[in-house]
Amino acid sequence: MYEDNELVAEFVIESNEHLANVESQLLAIEAGGASVDVDLVNTVFRAIHSIKGAAGFLGLRNINDLSHSLENVLNKLRNLELVPNSAMTDVMLRASDQLRSMINDIDNSNNMPIADFVEQLDQIAVGGAPTAAATVTETVATTAAVDEAAPIEIAPPTPVAETPPVVAEPAPIAKAASEEHRPEVSANVEANIRVPVSVLDRLMNLTGELVLCRNQVIQAISCRNDSGLEAVASGLDQVTSELQDAVMQTRMQPIGSVFNRFIRVVRDLGAKLGKECNLQIDGKEVEVDKSIIEAIGDPMTHLIRNSMDHGLETPQKRVAADKSPSGQINLRAYHQAGKVRIEIEDDGQGINPAILKEKAVSKGVITQDQADQMSDRDAVRLIFHAGFSTAEKLTDVSGRGVGMDVVRSNIEKLGGTVDVESTIGRGTNILITLPLTLAIIPSLIVESCGNRFAIPQANISELVRIRSDDEHRLTRVKGVEMLRLRGSLLPIVRMKQILNLANEEAVTTSSSIIVVETGRARYGLAVDGLHDSEEIVVKPLGRHLRSCKCLSGATILGDGHIALILDVSGIGAEAKLDLTDQSDLEAKRIQEDLHAGEESQTLLMFTNHPQEHFAIPMGVVLRVERIRADQIDTVGGLEVLQYRGASLPVMRLEDNINAQPAPTDLKSVFVVIFDINGYEVGLIAPQLKDIQNVSMHIDATTFRETGVCGSFVLEDQAIRLLDVFKIVEKHRPEWFEHHKVAAETRSHDPLVLLAEDSDFFRRQVKSSLEDAGFQVVDAEDGQAAWDTLQRGEFAFDLIVTDIEMPRMNGFEFSRKVRNSEKWKDMPIIALTSLASDEHRREGEAAGINDYQIKMDRERLLSSVSRLTQTDVETLRRQAMREGTTRELSTAGV
Numbered sequence: 001m002y003e004d005n006e007l008v009a010e011f012v013i014e015s016n017e018h019l020a021n022v023e024s025q026l027l028a029i030e031a032g033g034a035s036v037d038v039d040l041v042n043t044v045f046r047a048i049h050s051i052k053g054a055a056g057f058l059g060l061r062n063i064n065d066l067s068h069s070l071e072n073v074l075n076k077l078r079n080l081e082l083v084p085n086s087a088m089t090d091v092m093l094r095a096s097d098q099l100r101s102m103i104n105d106i107d108n109s110n111n112m113p114i115a116d117f118v119e120q121l122d123q124i125a126v127g128g129a130p131t132a133a134a135t136v137t138e139t140v141a142t143t144a145a146v147d148e149a150a151p152i153e154i155a156p157p158t159p160v161a162e163t164p165p166v167v168a169e170p171a172p173i174a175k176a177a178s179e180e181h182r183p184e185v186s187a188n189v190e191a192n193i194r195v196p197v198s199v200l201d202r203l204m205n206l207t208g209e210l211v212l213c214r215n216q217v218i219q220a221i222s223c224r225n226d227s228g229l230e231a232v233a234s235g236l237d238q239v240t241s242e243l244q245d246a247v248m249q250t251r252m253q254p255i256g257s258v259f260n261r262f263i264r265v266v267r268d269l270g271a272k273l274g275k276e277c278n279l280q281i282d283g284k285e286v287e288v289d290k291s292i293i294e295a296i297g298d299p300m301t302h303l304i305r306n307s308m309d310h311g312l313e314t315p316q317k318r319v320a321a322d323k324s325p326s327g328q329i330n331l332r333a334y335h336q337a338g339k340v341r342i343e344i345e346d347d348g349q350g351i352n353p354a355i356l357k358e359k360a361v362s363k364g365v366i367t368q369d370q371a372d373q374m375s376d377r378d379a380v381r382l383i384f385h386a387g388f389s390t391a392e393k394l395t396d397v398s399g400r401g402v403g404m405d406v407v408r409s410n411i412e413k414l415g416g417t418v419d420v421e422s423t424i425g426r427g428t429n430i431l432i433t434l435p436l437t438l439a440i441i442p443s444l445i446v447e448s449c450g451n452r453f454a455i456p457q458a459n460i461s462e463l464v465r466i467r468s469d470d471e472h473r474l475t476r477v478k479g480v481e482m483l484r485l486r487g488s489l490l491p492i493v494r495m496k497q498i499l500n501l502a503n504e505e506a507v508t509t510s511s512s513i514i515v516v517e518t519g520r521a522r523y524g525l526a527v528d529g530l531h532d533s534e535e536i537v538v539k540p541l542g543r544h545l546r547s548c549k550c551l552s553g554a555t556i557l558g559d560g561h562i563a564l565i566l567d568v569s570g571i572g573a574e575a576k577l578d579l580t581d582q583s584d585l586e587a588k589r590i591q592e593d594l595h596a597g598e599e600s601q602t603l604l605m606f607t608n609h610p611q612e613h614f615a616i617p618m619g620v621v622l623r624v625e626r627i628r629a630d631q632i633d634t635v636g637g638l639e640v641l642q643y644r645g646a647s648l649p650v651m652r653l654e655d656n657i658n659a660q661p662a663p664t665d666l667k668s669v670f671v672v673i674f675d676i677n678g679y680e681v682g683l684i685a686p687q688l689k690d691i692q693n694v695s696m697h698i699d700a701t702t703f704r705e706t707g708v709c710g711s712f713v714l715e716d717q718a719i720r721l722l723d724v725f726k727i728v729e730k731h732r733p734e735w736f737e738h739h740k741v742a743a744e745t746r747s748h749d750p751l752v753l754l755a756e757d758s759d760f761f762r763r764q765v766k767s768s769l770e771d772a773g774f775q776v777v778d779a780e781d782g783q784a785a786w787d788t789l790q791r792g793e794f795a796f797d798l799i800v801t802d803i804e805m806p807r808m809n810g811f812e813f814s815r816k817v818r819n820s821e822k823w824k825d826m827p828i829i830a831l832t833s834l835a836s837d838e839h840r841r842e843g844e845a846a847g848i849n850d851y852q853i854k855m856d857r858e859r860l861l862s863s864v865s866r867l868t869q870t871d872v873e874t875l876r877r878q879a880m881r882e883g884t885t886r887e888l889s890t891a892g893v
Contacts, residue, residue, distance in 0.1 A: 008106060011054050015103045018047035022096050024260040027267060029077070030089040041078040048074060051099065063102050066114045069121035070095050076125055086271075091120045093264065195250045203250070206243040213239055234628065238642075244535075248437055253293050255333050255340070256284030261297070262304050262331060269308045276315055276326035277308065283333030288340050289437035295414055296342075296434070299407045303344050303430050304329070306404075311348035311428050321425065323347070339458055342432040351422040353379035360385070377841055380422050384408045412569040414438065415456055415552075417518050421841065433458075441538065443555075445531035445563060446514065449501040452563040454536050454555055455514060455525070459568040462602055462618070463691045464513040464524065483513060483524050485693065490515065491523040493575045498550055521572040532626065534558065538565065550574055600804070601854065602693045604672065605719060606685040608653045609660035613719040615712075616683075618691060619853030620724055622675045625682075629666050632684075641671060641682060648673070649731075650682040656727045657707045657720075662686040676728050677735050677858055683724065698760040706730070710760060725857045736858075742865055743773030750797035750868040754778040755785035755813060756831070757805040761854060765800065765831065768857045774864060782808030786816055789823060796826065797868045800860075803832040803839070811846045818847035827867035831860060 025044050029037060052067035070092060076082040095117045102109035213236040220229040259281050266279045307329050312318075315325035330345040353376040360366045360382050366374070386405040411418045416434040435441060435458050443454040464485065466473070473484040474492075482489040492513065495501050513524040536555035541564075545551060549570035557563050603615040604624070632639055632650060640647040650671060654661045662669075663686065671682040696712035703711045703720050707727040711720045729736050743749075752774050756762040766776045777794055779785035782805050789796070799817065803810035810830055817823045830848045832839070840851050849867060852860045 008058060011058060012103055012106065015051050015054070016100070018051055019096060019100050019103070020257065021260065022047055023093060024263050026089055026092050026096070027263050030084050030086065032084070034083050036077060036080060036084065038078050038080075041074055045071065045074040045078055051103075060102075060106065060109055062110050062112055062114050063099065066095060066099055066102070066117055066121075069118045069125070070099070072125040073121050082124070082127075088124055091117070091124060095121060199246060199249055202246050203243070206239060206246055209239045210236075210243060234630075244440060248289070248440070251290045251437070252287040253290050254284055255286045255288050255293065255342075256281075258293055258297050258300065259284055259331055259333070262301070265301065265304055266308060266329065269305065273308060274314060275308065275312050277312055278326055278328050280328065280330045282331070286333040286335060286340060287436075288434065291438050292340075292414055292434055292436075295410070296432075299410045300342070300344070300432075302407055304331075307344060307346040307348065307428070307430075311346040311350075313349050317349075321349075336433075340434045340436060342434065343429055344432075345427065345429040347427040350424040350427055351380050351383070351420075352424055356380065356382045377421075377845060380420055383420065384418070412518065415441070415458060417569075421844070438538065440535050442533060443536045443565070444514070444533050445557065446512075446525075446527040447529040447531060448495040448527045451501065452531065452557065452561065453495075453527075454534070454563045454565045455516065455568065456565070457533065459516045459518065461515040461517045461522070462693075463530070464515060465690055465692050466511050466513060485515070485524075491521075491575075492526055493523050493571060494526050498571055498574055499548075516568045518569040518572055521569075523572060523575070525566075525568075525571070536563075536565070600693060600695045602691065603721075604685075604691050605689045605714075606670070606672075607687045607689060608662050608685070610663070610687070612660055613689070613717050614653065614659075614685075615694075615719050615721050616672060616724060617721075617853070617855035620674060620856045622673045622680065624685075624688070625671050625673065626668055627671055629669050648680055648682050650684055651727065651731065652684050653722075656730060657705055657722075674724055674728070676725065676732075677738070679732070679735055681728055681732070683727070698758075700760050700763065709764060723855075723857075739772045739861060746773065749773055749775050750864070751775045751777065751794055752864065753785055753788060753794070753796045753799045755780075755782050755799070755801040755805065755810065757781045757802060761802070764855075765860070768861065769800075769864065772861050772864075774868075781805040782810060782813030786813055789817070796823075798864060799826060799828045800831050800864070801828065803830055803843075810848075811842060814843070814846040814848050829860070829863055829867065 022044055025040055029040055029044070032040075048067050048071045052064055052071055055061075055063035055067060073082070073088070073092060077084060082088070098112070098114060098117055102112050102114075105112075213232060216232040217229070217236070220232055263279055263281075266277050269275075270277045312327035312329070313321065313323075318327065319325050328347045330343070332341075332343045332345070334341055356379045357366075357371040357374065360379075361368050361371050365382065365385055371379075383404045386403075408418050411432060411434070414434055415438065416432060418433075419431045420428065421431065422428040435456070442457045444457055444460060446453050446455060464483070466483075475482050475484060475489075481492045481494075483492055484490075490513075511526060511528065512530055513526050515522070515524050534557065536557075538553045539555055541548075541551060541554055545554075545564075550567055551564050552567035552570070553565040555563050555565060602618040604618050604621055605613065605615045607613055627641065632641055634640075635647070639650050639652070641650050642648075648671075652662065653659045662684065666686055670685040670688050672685050673680055673682045694712070694714060696714070698710040698712050698721065700710040703718075707723055707730070708720050709723040709726075711718055713719070725736075752769055754762065754766055754769070754776050756765060756778065757780055762778050762780070766778055769776050777788065777796070779788050782801065784807075785799070785801065786808060788794070799814075801810040801813055805813075808816075810832065814828050814830070817826060817828060827849045828847060829850045829852055830843045831852050831854055843851055850863045852863055
């Protein structure tokens with residue numbers, strides 16, 4: 001039967017590909033009910049028919065027989081002789097699971113039992129109803145004992161009710177049939193992946209180019225031609241980069257291959273738990289490295305099961321809470337800042353922070369003092385604490401010996417983060433951030449005590465330079481060294497203490513602090529020096545270093561030296577960072593001590609000519625690349641950079657503002673890249689000086705011109721603050737035409753209330769909004785804006801507010817608006833330099849709809865346009881809230 005092993009291996013691979021989408025397709029057929037999608041049924045029919053034919057040829061009797069019976073039912077469906085229902089779909093799903101099991105265990109396939117499956121399918125094919133043996137309930141009942149020995153659950157969300165009702169001990173709930181019968185794919189199948197021929201052609205061409213480069217290198221070395229060697233090295237660099245991109249492309253797979261399995265998981269769990277649920281999936285097409293695709297399945301399955309078991313209420317409870325009896329789970333994936341973001345959001349009962357605090361104190365996880373100081377947002381994150389459980393009773397739906405701490409650890413091993421947001425009565429949102437790939441990662445090389453280390457850029461939030469006159473920014477809170485950073489306290493971790501390095505100096509003159517973020521902490525890592533960014537190839541650690549939680553691997557740098565890769569999450573855990581030490585009172589005191597009248601911004605500072613200094617807000621920078629000066633070409637009178645397989649337009653400062661030209665003898669320069677309304681463009685920055693948070697008084701008149709919005713003085717040097725959007729608009733006015741079109745199509749000019757204490761930024765934002773067709777009333781702080789609202793003189797459509805303001809800050813102002821009956825639904829945009837996840841979460845808790853970074857004019861205008869659009873459904877909901885019977889026609893609809 002197995003004379004041709006290669007043929008059998010090919011059968012296994014192709015059959016698994018045929019079955020890959022059968023499960024989701026059968027569920028879609030079931031959802032269609034009487035309106036049978038014949039084309040979809042034909043697709044499934046062809047897949048099963050192909051398996052049947054190949055199995056018969058190879059003598060795989062059981063696979064052939066089961067495929068034949070399943071094919072008969074599908075034939076009746078496509079001929080509209082049968083109407084799909086739940087019981088029928090259960091049988092077909094279990095049959096496809098059994099097919100997959102046999103295909104992945106070819107040697108034993110003919111001995112596997114299939115009689116019950118064949119009998120059920122044949123009974124359906126002749127028009128009979130399947131017997132009870134085919135139902136989900138009895139199927140899972142036979143496997144309920146599988147989880148009896150599972151370790152104690154470390155459960156996540158807890159019910160909203162403060163005192164859980166006393167109920168009878170329920171019978172154990174078994175695993176979903178979709179998981180119980182889902183076989184493990186054999187190693188030989190996982191080792192294969194389909195690659196488009198076009199990608200292989202590109203790899204072949206690049207390999208040829210690499211061979212040519214190698215020959216040129218050998219020739220240049222043999223002739224001792226240094227100039228020729230430099231040219232060859234340039235070509236080798238380009239070919240290697242393109243080859244790297246092509247190889248990575250072969251490993252990229254759509255995340256839908258993971259997401260699709262949850263359709264059945266939700267369906268089967270809903271049936272067992274007596275809950276109704278709609279699963280909405282978005283972003284199936286988002287591509288991720290195959291290694292990440294394989295690793296996220298189990299953590300995400302646990303999160304989906306928790307949403308069903310702990311998050312969503314029963315239909316009766318939902319109706320009693322004025323909700324739809326059917327719950328909703330939204331599963332989304334999208335790219336953001338070079339990473340993949342996954343959200344699992346339910347509209348269930350949410351997580352009660354008060355109960356979490358009480359449980360945590362009773363279990364000794366935190367002290368009562370810590371609980372009293374802990375915000376609700378931090379309390380919800382207690383679900384990630386190891387050994388912490390809130391479940392009154394354990395079921396094997398979520399009681400599988402895998403807790404949220406294990407989910408977090410598994411995701412952090414991938415270089416990702418996980419966080420949770422929840423509102424009582426409204427639901428819970430789990431947010432996962434993952435890198436695109438694990439094999440080659442962009443990293444920042446740093447130095448400490450003469451040793452070099454690599455920090456993945458995905459974990460880096462910003463860089464902070466500490467000078468001798470900044471010592472007042474360093475303090476201690478409860479014995480922990482802290483840095484005062486924009487009104488909050490940032491814990492500082494020293495490499496000497498963590499890695500037992502010798503001769504490390506304290507954070508003093510010109511030391512650098514790398515601000516890093518993980519799912520559990522945000523802290524500063526003090527280093528002696530910074531080197532270039534590099535794309536590093538990750539190598540495993542030797543056995544003598546594997547036990548070090550602060551390291552995740554090693555790499556070989558371009559100069560041949562070895563650099564250890566830091567595990568940001570492991571360092572945070574090893575340092576035992578306790579963010580509850582950052583008391584709200586201390587943070588507020590620091591915020592009040594900020595220099596009056598100064599504006600704090602994180603700036604990228606550079607020189608064009610060595611004697612002229614410029615700055616760009618980091619909030620508008622997409623990325624910074626270091627390139628060779630000869631990589632810039634002139635095409636059609638425009639300068640372009642051949643970059644990542646495309647041509648990137650670049651600009652020189654001296655061609656756009658009054659600036660001295662850059663030196664012509666530079667071998668390498670930096671290119672600051674921006675995303676302007678979906679278009680990428682670069683600005684040449686010959687020499688980078690620093691990335692620093694600066695408190696500054698901005699002079700808006702002395703150096704003002706198109707492209708320069710103001711200037712400030714730092715260390716006795718005048719630095720011009722650039723308006724990148726004005727510079728780009730000179731050359732590409734068509735990129736901004738949509739603002740004019742939007743203004744012309746609006747029925748009225750929306751009225752915006754702007755709260756901003758900086759005169760400079762208030763004028764900047766007001767001018768930008770008015771140029772785009774909006775009306776603006778401005779106020780110098782939150783208190784003045786609140787007073788303007790209360791006077792009732794204007795009918796505002798939207799609020800744009802700064803955060804750091806005297807008298808009443810933006811968070812306090814937003815909470816007042818949300819707590820008022822009259823303006824509780826008004827859209828609010830926070831416009832600030834505070835861009836960390838911590839501030840975003842605080843803003844969301846205060847009721848802020850959107851968070852925009854100062855100086856990013858285009859994103860602000862897009863957000864204002866989006867939030868001032870009123871649709872019919874919005875008016876309908878507003879009418880229902882106000883309890884009025886007015887006709888929508890009176891609202892102009």
